[in-house]
Amino acid sequence: MEFFVAQILTGLANASSLFLVACGLSLIFGVTRIVNFAHGSLYMLGAYTGYTFMQVLPGAVGFWTAILLAGLTVGLIGMLVEMLVLRPVYRAPELFQLVATFGVILVVQDLTLMIWGPEDLLGPRAPGLRGVYRIMGEPIPKYDIVLLILTPFVALALWYLIARTRVGVLVRAATQDREMVGALGVNQAWLFTGVFALGSALAGLGGALQLPKGGADLLMDFTILAPIFVVVVIGGMGSLPGAYLAAILISVLNVFGVTYLPQSTLVLMYVVMVVVLMIRPYGLLGREEVAGEHGQVGEPETPIKPASGPVRLMVIAGLAVLALVPVFGSTFAQVLLTDIVIFCLFAASLHFLLGLGGLVSFGHAAYYGGGAYIAALMVKHAGSPMEAAFLLAPLGAGLAALAIGWVCLRLTGVYFAMLTLAFAQLIWSLVFQWGEVTGGDDGIVNIWPADWLNGTTIYYYFALALSVGGIIVLRHVAHSPFGYALRAARDSARQAEATGIDTRRVQLVAFGFAGMMGGVAGGLFVFSKGSVFPNELEIVRSFDALIVVFLGGVKTLAGGVAGGAFFKGIEDLLTRFEYWRLVMGLLIIFVVIVAPEGIVGSLRKAASRLGILKTAEQT
Amino acid sequence: MSAVLETCGLTKTFGGLTAVDDVSFTLAKAELLALIGPNGAGKSTCFNMLMGQLAPSAGEVLLAGAPITGLSPRQIWRKGVGRTFQITATYSSMTVIENVQMALLSHHGEVFRFLTFAHRMHREEALALLDMVGMAEQADRHCAVLAYGDLKRMELAIALAHEPQLLLMDEPTAGMAPRERIALMELTAKIVADRGVSVLFTEHDMDVVFAHAHRIMVLNRGALIAEGSAAEIRGNPLVQEVYLGGGTVFGAEETAHA
Numbered sequence: 001m002e003f004f005v006a007q008i009l010t011g012l013a014n015a016s017s018l019f020l021v022a023c024g025l026s027l028i029f030g031v032t033r034i035v036n037f038a039h040g041s042l043y044m045l046g047a048y049t050g051y052t053f054m055q056v057l058p059g060a061v062g063f064w065t066a067i068l069l070a071g072l073t074v075g076l077i078g079m080l081v082e083m084l085v086l087r088p089v090y091r092a093p094e095l096f097q098l099v100a101t102f103g104v105i106l107v108v109q110d111l112t113l114m115i116w117g118p119e120d121l122l123g124p125r126a127p128g129l130r131g132v133y134r135i136m137g138e139p140i141p142k143y144d145i146v147l148l149i150l151t152p153f154v155a156l157a158l159w160y161l162i163a164r165t166r167v168g169v170l171v172r173a174a175t176q177d178r179e180m181v182g183a184l185g186v187n188q189a190w191l192f193t194g195v196f197a198l199g200s201a202l203a204g205l206g207g208a209l210q211l212p213k214g215g216a217d218l219l220m221d222f223t224i225l226a227p228i229f230v231v232v233v234i235g236g237m238g239s240l241p242g243a244y245l246a247a248i249l250i251s252v253l254n255v256f257g258v259t260y261l262p263q264s265t266l267v268l269m270y271v272v273m274v275v276v277l278m279i280r281p282y283g284l285l286g287r288e289e290v291a292g293e294h295g296q297v298g299e300p301e302t303p304i305k306p307a308s309g310p311v312r313l314m315v316i317a318g319l320a321v322l323a324l325v326p327v328f329g330s331t332f333a334q335v336l337l338t339d340i341v342i343f344c345l346f347a348a349s350l351h352f353l354l355g356l357g358g359l360v361s362f363g364h365a366a367y368y369g370g371g372a373y374i375a376a377l378m379v380k381h382a383g384s385p386m387e388a389a390f391l392l393a394p395l396g397a398g399l400a401a402l403a404i405g406w407v408c409l410r411l412t413g414v415y416f417a418m419l420t421l422a423f424a425q426l427i428w429s430l431v432f433q434w435g436e437v438t439g440g441d442d443g444i445v446n447i448w449p450a451d452w453l454n455g456t457t458i459y460y461y462f463a464l465a466l467s468v469g470g471i472i473v474l475r476h477v478a479h480s481p482f483g484y485a486l487r488a489a490r491d492s493a494r495q496a497e498a499t500g501i502d503t504r505r506v507q508l509v510a511f512g513f514a515g516m517m518g519g520v521a522g523g524l525f526v527f528s529k530g531s532v533f534p535n536e537l538e539i540v541r542s543f544d545a546l547i548v549v550f551l552g553g554v555k556t557l558a559g560g561v562a563g564g565a566f567f568k569g570i571e572d573l574l575t576r577f578e579y580w581r582l583v584m585g586l587l588i589i590f591v592v593i594v595a596p597e598g599i600v601g602s603l604r605k606a607a608s609r610l611g612i613l614k615t616a617e618q619t
Numbered sequence: 620m621s622a623v624l625e626t627c628g629l630t631k632t633f634g635g636l637t638a639v640d641d642v643s644f645t646l647a648k649a650e651l652l653a654l655i656g657p658n659g660a661g662k663s664t665c666f667n668m669l670m671g672q673l674a675p676s677a678g679e680v681l682l683a684g685a686p687i688t689g690l691s692p693r694q695i696w697r698k699g700v701g702r703t704f705q706i707t708a709t710y711s712s713m714t715v716i717e718n719v720q721m722a723l724l725s726h727h728g729e730v731f732r733f734l735t736f737a738h739r740m741h742r743e744e745a746l747a748l749l750d751m752v753g754m755a756e757q758a759d760r761h762c763a764v765l766a767y768g769d770l771k772r773m774e775l776a777i778a779l780a781h782e783p784q785l786l787l788m789d790e791p792t793a794g795m796a797p798r799e800r801i802a803l804m805e806l807t808a809k810i811v812a813d814r815g816v817s818v819l820f821t822e823h824d825m826d827v828v829f830a831h832a833h834r835i836m837v838l839n840r841g842a843l844i845a846e847g848s849a850a851e852i853r854g855n856p857l858v859q860e861v862y863l864g865g866g867t868v869f870g871a872e873e874t875a876h877a
Contacts, residue, residue, distance in 0.1 A: 301711075301712035302712070302761060303712060303713050303714045303717065303761055304712075305738070306736060306738075476733075476734075477733050479736050479737060479738070480732055480733045480734060480735060480736065480737055481724045481729050481730055481731075481732045481733075481735065481737045481740065482730065482731055482732060482733050483737065484713070484717065484720075484721055484724065484737040484738075485721070485725070485731075487710065487712055487713065488710050488713075488721050490712075491709070491710040491711050491712055491713070492708040492709060492710055492711075494704065494708040495704070495708035495709060495710065495774075495777070496710075496721075496725075497692050497693060498670070498692050498693075498696060498702055498704075498708070499696060499721070499722040499725050499777065499780070499781075500693050500696045500697055500722075500725040500726065500781075501693070501721075501725050501730055502693060502730075506730065506731075509731070
């Protein structure tokens, strides 16, 4: 019993920082509809600035002042981010801001590295709160007790702000109907900026508050990202009480998990999320989203046509050049190009879902990494030959995608995206924590192709043939009745259903098909590298694909491939520099702001303006 | 022969509100039947029940004598019911003809084909449909650039793709210019005459209704209050009261002044 109480108290204490960060995210999403992936970065900045302030300011007063100052500073940084990065892209297609926030993540990572260096910082203990209290005989750190008492007050203050003040009324009104609030004469731009700053400040506070417990390191932005998304989604996006409830639920669960099932703490969190979303699709206290047909904000996509003669010739010429690379190129070029074509296939498979289906999957790495792991596991545990393992990769990934898609497709929009992310994270955590089978963090090594494929050049041709083949298949299906039905379901589910098209079934098959193609890419990847690690299943990998698809151009057929080739190539160039993330992040933000149609879309627009490319409609 | 569409005691309640109350009517072959009524009368609810978007609380819908109550929109479409929407629902990323081809692909059960080029399939048939609604010369335009009236005509072509025996049109002329409205209803009347399709439509524009409907039904507060030819409906005192007010407001004012 005593132990039980102590566990719950520890859980509640851990919930405080999680709640602060998560409710900031929830607030930002509720008002601006922006899924702010940079929220973890703001949390990290809070921890680092808090640390610096604590070095300067002495004593207990200094400690708490430092935390407040950290919150303020991060609030200001958030304000800057909103004004410089997000304001120019509010009009861009839905979810495009997300890519911009990812750019911010990269920039913040490198700036933090520049300012504070690569070493982990040990958080200072809170002055006067060093020891433990004994509660029913169990030791509880004093700082935990303070946090535990503090959080409800912060929550109460927030509640007061939202429920009882004029600003709060505006914020709540904006969560329900932004346009109406604008029409009533409220300056939306400043409301957005204000909310973003407040949300950022909360993230900063959360980061600074956890310093005595966890310190500051350069990985904490992504470490916190998954839990806060889980909390926000379980609680219901935009709901503060929901976030509080979910933060407590997750933290307490986590503490008990550590005690009773230490290998499954991560898995547990995602299982809870999946279960909650399956029972209450909009979270514990969330409101149902009225999903209109607004999947495609901005200009409608132009009709697609199979490639014309000249384009086909150009593609064939390009392929001929690629085929000749081993003759005149170095081994390094072949390895690099192998990476690039595999990544292009991965991106193209996501583009199929995202572009044609309008299905924004945040967890596409599950099928890519999943395929890679299936192949590796087959070789390692079943001793199966490379050929069999390679065939099972897309098969398994496709089946997993069908199963996951079946659950996720009951939701739409952001909730759909979040559920796909939850499933991907579930798979990642399983692989990460189930060490006996998957090797955990150490991955699976020594997975080499069969003898007839063993060699850089021959594998290059193998990867080239399958990747290009896969991309052509994806493209061809886009022009088939099925591809048209998928676009029909995206453009107008109402009309599609009214003319006998089972839109959910079409989308499910598309999900499975895209997952299968991702699995092909994963299988190619594992045998080209000879090993696979859990990071192929991580959020970051899913984001990689999302970003190149967005930047390549969602509304163009070639977007995924062009984006994949361009960014994988650029990445190879940039990673030679120390601060490549900074450059990459700025580049992403630049493309998002300047060319929201993506690379292919912008090129096409420029070409039609110059009269090189004839569009069907010269209006 | 039995009616193309028949409803018996169709009722829909939302909580304590009875939106549609015991509505029974029949629609004969090649008949153009209008369903009118003031805002909130229950026209759309009625329509949604016929199309399968809403399940009725009570009553039955029969299509050519066979019950279709509670079937999904897809199943009802497969049984030969086409519909057009009050606010057009079109595939904005496709050309005009591809919009029609999509419906034809679905009709021929070819949605799950991966190998053929969709834009080459049923092109002739789609062109014929577009020709019927006068859109053939615009077949290869991007449908997102069409004028609203043209979109409505395209939607009509889509609705006719599977040669329906019954066409449900929810405010077919809403949002159109007056001249376009008349043209669209003339087109509809012509299709009814040529192809023997039965049409049930709701409408707010009385010119359209009185000019083309063979028969008119009036719905008020969920219940059918009148039915008959244009002349009968025009002369019906109950209908006049519903549309022009029964003097309750002004009558009350007079009493207050007095």
